[in-house]
Structures are given as C-alpha cells and as structure tokens.
Amino acid sequence: MTLPTGPAALRAEHLSKHFGRTRAVDDLCLEVPPGEVFGFLGPNGAGKSTTIRTVLGLLRPTSGRVEVFGDPAGDVERAHRHLAYVPADVALWPGLTGRECLDLLAGVGPGTDPAYRDELVERFALDVGRRARTYSTGNRQKVALVAAFATRAPLLVLDEPTSGLDPLMEREFRRCLAEAAARGQTVFLSSHALAEVEAVCTRVGILRAGRLVEVAGLAELRRLRRSEVTVSLVRPAPELERLEALPGVADVRWATPLEVTLALTGPPGPVLRALGAADVARLDVREPSLEEIFLDYYGRDAA
Incomplete structure (x- = not known):
C-alpha cells in the first residue's frame, strides 16, 4: 500500500459550524498525523458527527477549513480518494446481496484488497449471499466494516462503528484496527465505547459543546487526573x-x-x-x- 506522505492525515483549522444560533462545532483545531489511531470522544450533541460530516464534505463549515492529506474536504472527489467511512447507522441497497454491496463499495473507493476482504467476510461471519433487506443492524454494520477495512484508503473514518455488534464481533473489530494500524493506515474513531477507545487508540480528543477540551495521549490524560x-x-x-x-x-x-x-x-x-x-x-x-x-x-x- 502506498500512503501519502508529508501532510497530516486530517487537519482542522479553526473549524466552526453553526446552525442558526446553535454552535455545533466551535473553533476546533486538530491535527491527526499519518498512521495514528485517534479517538474522538463526546456525548450526543457534542459535535462529533457534525465534525465528521465536514470531514466528509457533507457539510460546509461556517468558518475555518478541513483538509484530508492536504486536500480540502470541500473538494469531495479529491478528499474521498484518501478515505473510507463507516457511519453509525449503515444503510445499504435493499435489493442487493451483501456480496453485491461489497463490490459496489469497492468500486467507489481508492481500491480494495480482495483476498483480505474475503478473509474478513469469514472472520465477521457475514452471509454475503443474503439480500441486504434481510440484514439486521449488526449485519449491515459488518458489511460497512468489511468494506472499510479491506480498502486501501490511508484514512479510515469510523463513527460509532460497533453499534449492533456482539462482543465476539467487537473483539474482531479491535483486531482489524490493530491490523490497519500495522499497515500504516490512519484511523479516526468516534465512539461512546470508552473501553474500546482506551484499548486501541494512541491519542484522544474530548469534545464538549462543540469545543475540544483536551487532546492528549492516554497516559497524559491519566496524569491529569x-x-x-x-x-x-x-x-x-x-x-x-x-x-x-x-x-x-x-x-x-x-x-x-x-x-x-x-x-x-x-x-x-x-x-x-x-x-x-x-x-x-x-x-x-x-x-x-x-x-x-x-x-x-x-x-x-x-x-
């Protein structure tokens, strides 16, 4: 896998997003270097999903900017060459099989490792012959995770990715995170599962009311308490x-x-x-x- 070198995997500079009088994200400055597994924490309403949507180019910032490996997030075509995304609530094409969904997702990203994808299908115990309309929440999540981890994207953006997974599959998810990190991929993990973040992340950012209140390594955060x-x-x-x-x-x-x-x-x-x-x-x-x-x-x- 050839990973971009030089610029940060993800950089937000004085990012703000307002909805009327509501400041969903307020003057957020953040830099995630290539190869890091970064945890993004905050309760519902803290601004995590709004931040992620600006990274994906789905929302335009009120002010500030976001870059993905040096490309403006607003240039969706260029920015998405570098990333793969797993949302908290996965929607698939109901008439397609799981295999067809995976093939379609592989065609819109920066490339996929087919052999690794087949291995992940087995590890996540995913029946790819079924129609997506018959999938449970957990199985839809598995499709998105398999597609993301099998991609060659240098940045994985994961928004509450283990919702709907049972404990065995959560353990498999952690293994995949470790493998992605070993390949040099960057992971931006937004999660409420604090034990999960603690187990896999090297640094965390804590978001409160749209503002970052701390960005630090886990050991440094513990020393603060x-x-x-x-x-x-x-x-x-x-x-x-x-x-x-x-x-x-x-x-x-x-x-x-x-x-x-x-x-x-x-x-x-x-x-x-x-x-x-x-x-x-x-x-x-x-x-x-x-x-x-x-x-x-x-x-x-x-x-």
Missing part, C-alpha cells in the same frame, strides 16, 4: 492521621483503622515516605479509566 491509592495496615498507624496534609493528597477516607483510601495527584514520593514509617500489609494503586476521565470533564450526569 488523580490516582486512587488504597493502603491496608497490619496495625493502626497514628502517624498517618495527617495524610491529607501531604502534597498532592486529597479525599482521604478511612474505611477502618486498618484501611485507608486516598486520591493522589502528582509524584507519590511524599506519600510513600509517610507509609514507610507504618506497617503496611498491602498497597494498591489504581489509575483512572478513560471513562472516569471523561466523566470528570462532563460531570456524572453526562454519562
């Missing part, structure tokens, strides 16, 4: 009663005189030195999940 430390003691340690006074320590909770949980931000040195004077039976440190980081941005009512 507190870790939870649980300490079990062999015997009570009065010297630990002032843990909350240590730098970076918050939310100290004693479940019993022998077990304490605290939230820690920053370096753990001061806490470890304090614990060194106590008789510690067990020490557990848990990093926040991507879901917890996400909820910190939006509040618990936005889960």
Whole structure:
C-alpha cells in the first residue's frame, strides 16, 4: 500500500459550524498525523458527527477549513480518494446481496484488497449471499466494516462503528484496527465505547459543546487526573492521621483503622515516605479509566 506522505492525515483549522444560533462545532483545531489511531470522544450533541460530516464534505463549515492529506474536504472527489467511512447507522441497497454491496463499495473507493476482504467476510461471519433487506443492524454494520477495512484508503473514518455488534464481533473489530494500524493506515474513531477507545487508540480528543477540551495521549490524560491509592495496615498507624496534609493528597477516607483510601495527584514520593514509617500489609494503586476521565470533564450526569 502506498500512503501519502508529508501532510497530516486530517487537519482542522479553526473549524466552526453553526446552525442558526446553535454552535455545533466551535473553533476546533486538530491535527491527526499519518498512521495514528485517534479517538474522538463526546456525548450526543457534542459535535462529533457534525465534525465528521465536514470531514466528509457533507457539510460546509461556517468558518475555518478541513483538509484530508492536504486536500480540502470541500473538494469531495479529491478528499474521498484518501478515505473510507463507516457511519453509525449503515444503510445499504435493499435489493442487493451483501456480496453485491461489497463490490459496489469497492468500486467507489481508492481500491480494495480482495483476498483480505474475503478473509474478513469469514472472520465477521457475514452471509454475503443474503439480500441486504434481510440484514439486521449488526449485519449491515459488518458489511460497512468489511468494506472499510479491506480498502486501501490511508484514512479510515469510523463513527460509532460497533453499534449492533456482539462482543465476539467487537473483539474482531479491535483486531482489524490493530491490523490497519500495522499497515500504516490512519484511523479516526468516534465512539461512546470508552473501553474500546482506551484499548486501541494512541491519542484522544474530548469534545464538549462543540469545543475540544483536551487532546492528549492516554497516559497524559491519566496524569491529569488523580490516582486512587488504597493502603491496608497490619496495625493502626497514628502517624498517618495527617495524610491529607501531604502534597498532592486529597479525599482521604478511612474505611477502618486498618484501611485507608486516598486520591493522589502528582509524584507519590511524599506519600510513600509517610507509609514507610507504618506497617503496611498491602498497597494498591489504581489509575483512572478513560471513562472516569471523561466523566470528570462532563460531570456524572453526562454519562
């Protein structure tokens, strides 16, 4: 596969899209380099789908611009030479078989690897002899995923791509993502499945009310949020009663005189030195999940 070199796979410069008084996307600046698996997160109404529609050239920005490997997204013919797209709700041609749908989709993109496509049909357990009108939501999604992963497109734009898939097929989807990344393809993955994003993405962007509130690697995002430390003691340690006074320590909770949980931000040195004077039976440190980081941005009512 020959991938474009030089320009970013996807670049948005001060992108805004307004619908009347509603700012669906507001001054969004983002760059995704070639070969990256990038997660795009946000609840319904955050502006994810509007952003994707501008990438696809289906919407014209109110201001700013979007480029796909250096080509303006508004030039749909040129931009779509570089990408394949899987929507959240796949619509197929009802009178065609799954095989005919795959053949038609292969003819409108930048090329398809037929052998790999046949392999994916087997892996996704897709009956390509049936008419599309008989397919469930999950099977329609499988057709779109097989077509996208089999393409030679250097950019895969995936908008909630696992809706309707069962857990076994979700695992197969993750394998395909890893294979696409190994081939050097870029993946732009918009998803509510936070565990999925955490498992496959190298960086994430979090969108809130049309604005990017964070773009960072997963490890960097976790460092921005507190870790939870649980300490079990062999015997009570009065010297630990002032843990909350240590730098970076918050939310100290004693479940019993022998077990304490605290939230820690920053370096753990001061806490470890304090614990060194106590008789510690067990020490557990848990990093926040991507879901917890996400909820910190939006509040618990936005889960």
